Amino acid sequence: MTALQPEIDAPARPMPAVTAAVLFVDAESLPVSIEAVRNQAYGMMAITVLGSDEAITPLATEAGADHFADFQGFLAGIGSDVDYIWLVHGDSRPRPDAVGALIEEAERNEASMVGSKILDAAEPDRLESVGAATDVFGEPYSGLDPGEVDLEQYDVVRDVAFLSAVSVLVRRDLLRGLGGIDLALAPSAAGLDLSQRARIAGGRVMVVPSSEVLHLRHCRENLEGWREQAGRMRAMLKAYSWVTLFWAIPLGAIVGLFDGMARLLLGSPRALMDYVRAAGWNLARLPSTLATRASLRPIRVARDVELFRYQVGGSVRLRTLFTGLAERFGWIIDEEPGVVTEEEMEADSSPFEAITVAAVLAAVLIAARQLWVGSPPANGFSLPTAADASSVLATFAGGWNPTELGSPESLHPAPGLVAAVQTALGGFSGTQGLLTLASLVLGVVGLGRLLKHLGLTGVGRYAAGIVLLLGPFAGRLAGYWPGWVALGFVPWMLDSVLSPWPGTWRLRAGRVGRIVLTTAPVAALAPSGPLVAVAAAITGWAVVGRPGSWRGVAGALGAVVAGMAVISAYLLGVAPAVLADPGIGVSVWPAPVAVALALVALATTSVTASGRRGPVVRWGGLMLAVGVSAGAVPQIGGEYAVAAVLAATLGSATVVGAALSVDLSANRAAIAAQTLGATASIVLLVMGLSHLPGGSAGFPDDLWSDRLDFVAGLDADAGPDRVLLVGPPEELPGATRVSSGHGYRLVLGPIPTLDQAWLPTPRVGDEALAQALAVIERRAEPRPGGILAEFAIRWVVVLGDVPISESLRAQLDLAERPVEPGMTIYENLAARPRAEPDQGGAWVAARTVATGPTGGGRVRLADNADPGWQPDGRAAGWANNLSAGEGLVSFRPDPARRAAATAAGLIVLLSIPLTWWGRERS
């Protein structure tokens, strides 16, 4: 503390000498500002106008003020008899006692830089600034609402991260060492820059609310928004040490780009453009920034931690983004800090937490980038959605399910959810990626919030998000997109269920709405997922106590009811056994080492943890055990297995979150045990982070995005072609039927879509197809194409070495087409269309309707026979035979399921205002 330690007033000079520097903004307001400065009760030694505009000289001369074009000349001319320099914007009107209050508080608090309370000159009772905090990236957080009235509610002299540059009083020697204000910066950024440089030079930066300055805000006119952002970047580059910059720059970039892209998806493209322009601006000025930074080296006496002390945790940009989003639903992402006092800032002075949240978010976003940038890799149950969202919605709402040879059976609600969101977003093709992105962000934030509400503190609750979304148990859902995405929503559902039951009816109504809103996506993505809430409530009741009271179990049952209501259109049209259908191939067991690591973390933490950590880690352990045990029951498969994995994954993440919060106040043996648990948890984290290079979160490689493009290219103009895929079940998209040890399935169109992933219960036509394939495989028919033509199969795609390959080597009407390496593709030379009229012109069969010329005759529709097909539907073998007179055949939807789907939509929509109305207001 030697270089520029502010000089303490000499006892012989009781009144510090002040000179004012008015920063030129515009010619119109300059005379008024000079007059206001001159009228200060505390006398000025001199008034100087700073600026390079040609209009300044005559105005300054007329007002009796000096004029300098830049700070260098001005500071050089300041003598040692001056103690303070008051920097005032040329578009401001300081109240007469403004500088006097500044000097008084600066002297009393031994501050080197003090700033005024800034009020809107147009509405003097409106606050513009009373000093502010920032996040680690320099983003200001004042806590003021726009247009907030000044009721002197913030009139506390306090240390702040930065001051508005509209009115600041700086010790003369400090300002000389700093070189003045960076005039290249926008006004707010200039204040931040000066404040940060003052602090690393050892100065104390305080706001003095009793010093009031009215601000005309002319300096902000014609100011492009990105300039402030660019200025903040430059301030950060100048102030932070290289060590801090090493992580702050990439993190800031990630946050900025994420924020920009998120707002872009929300229809506000400017944020992303602003970020890019700000980054470009800084890149162009990097030499001057580095030069300024170098000039600060001799006076740097404070470390970066001194800056961190006055910063808020987290990212203000992300907080603003999520708060804005969540407020629409009445949720609270985290506690709002309000105007940050010194004590609050010091209490919340955890840049490490901010870094952790940002790093975890960055990690999961990077490790799963292939899933949310566009569509997920098409493989297994990770398939793109159909382009025709309305058709998928109609199918979900009791319509014809065209999967395989068609069925009136329900469509899985996951594609229904995607289609509903896609429709709400105006057909946005990136809906699936958006849902994935939402799941990732909500998963990290939601787990941190859930564990906090359960009583866990520290950054481990956020780091555990990696285990939740990328860990070994989550990996069991890699490839099953709906279940994996449900992971991000499960913590929110549990938080809704496990939070203490509110005391008022309004809050209770809001809670009900919240339970519906948070359970709906879980139920849609994993129909048995709400059962996780029941398991969580019961185990929580048993070991956590406070949040897991009996009301939690009731809330969980309410969540199950809500979930069933939301997917009632699905449940009404599907056999209960389908929920346990193992066709989706999810199993709960990860690598044994992952189980062992989780058990080590559980045991060591459970035995040694104090406070709430103990119950929380035990609750997590029980969830893990319940999930693993349920998943091991042979009769439990399909959707129940998915729910089991959800429970086990959440349990493992909870264990890790608790184990990472090592209690350093414990005795040495406990710390050693906790360190072992934390180490095991870190290994689990690292296992999750192993997905960073690949970027697919462990999902298998894309197999189907474009492999069937030839189908579209060679389309027969009679609607989407039916493709028969044959191969090992693990290589086929979605669920498969099995024949002679290999899998097969039909795909309608050039790409297997998510709505075709789940197979309905086999019907007569499906049985006929199975028999036909068996005949072809076993007897090697000479004309298999003719047999398959009955099912409107135009293409046969064979993967790997399966028995049918041998049969198709020597046959007469499936011509091999060398279209795609790695697959054997046959075109059926005897193909027949899906909708085949007995007379007249060709028909076109879409997913759920077929159209053709009007007139007489009948049309054969190669879908499973069902009386719902009209008009005049009859069964022709296993297929439909319909009247072609109207030129249109369609399926009459199930009215009960259509009503259920409509009711479900209304329930979700009504729960939004209910949640808003009944939210907890702080």
Place this chain on the structure above:
Amino acid sequence: MIGRWLVPLLVVAMIATAWVMTTSPAERDLGLAPDPSARTYRGCAGWVGRGLEGSIAVAAAVRGPVRVTTVAGGADRVSVMADIDEAGGALVPLANLEAAGAIGAVAEFPTANAEAALITAGAPGTTVVGCTVPGTTTLIAGGGSTLAEETLDLVIANPYAVDSVVSVQSASEVGTDSASELASVIVPARSTVLRELAPLLPLRQSLSVRLEVQAGAVHGSLIQRVAGDIASTEAVSPATEWFFPVVEGEGVGRRRIVISSNSSIATEVAIDAYGPEGLIERVLEIQVPPMSQIEMGVADLGDGVVGARITATNPVVASLVLVGEQRRGLAPMTAGLSTDWWVPGSGSLAVTTMWILNPTDLEAEVVVQPLAPNSPARPVVIPPESRQAVQVVGPGAGHLIKSSVEVSVMWTAQGEAGIALGTGIATAPHL
């Protein structure tokens, strides 16, 4: 404090129990490979035209339609529907062929219990090529010759919808032969490929070719032309046991045995002869070099030999070649024995003689049934370990031979234009 330990112990117990409960995934059922005997069609490769009229002879267990399709140049050339008559036979003429040349043919039956053969007859001579089950990956045809004044053509037919790739290797009296032009032959779907072997492998007295099918499915045959006669043989799958009755014919001077191996190691071959004194075991023991062939005369087996059994340590193809003045016949021997045989086209040809070897020590009661309606069957008795020649005439798609014991059947058709040698086709007993 108890809870601190209790819950982790409970969790460990639950997970351990779950681990024990979890059953290992079942072995995947790899399914059953296609059953060749269940196929309802056969394919063949041959040559028609220039005075050779072609027809497909069919024998089937049931009445019904048979469709015969010939292909060439990437398309169907002829597709003919015919009915199998009440006797179980059909002779489908391949008329209206626009051009002569190599053809591939497929015969589709209403049942798997059916066989077919491609018969050509005309001024140049008579040939019969058995149609074979498709999908075989290794086929061998032996007994060809590329001496002066002789031509030998290899016909590879792919009558199916999938392109084929075939590697052709050859062997002769000089050992393993090779011609780079034959290393990888692409046979497009519904096409045939003809390779003249005389320019590629000239002056081989005994030449056999091996087709290794690398993709798709093909049928192959050798077409041998000598002065005054034409002969052909289909390429067949190797086996470890072969039988043949010694056949005789007018103008036939020599009878040669050719044994071709596709094994990568040397193959030990033993020949048991059936002579006037019955079975003489291991009358000859020889070794076939890897991927090569050996040749010997029937006379080398001893005087009065009427048949022989060839056993090999690795699969081989044994062929019989008849050589005479303006006479040439070649055909594979019979791969094993059977009680039921079909001799295709025998009734439609000139004088046909069936040569039946009874290698057992039991008397064979044989019935020769013409495949023509209202044609009476003809009983024959063949003593143990002996051969019988049975001459047949008349119309129809051939003859069925049903024996009380397992026998081996070959046949010859003698005419003005030469001699044809053929192999009986073992059939299902209820054909």
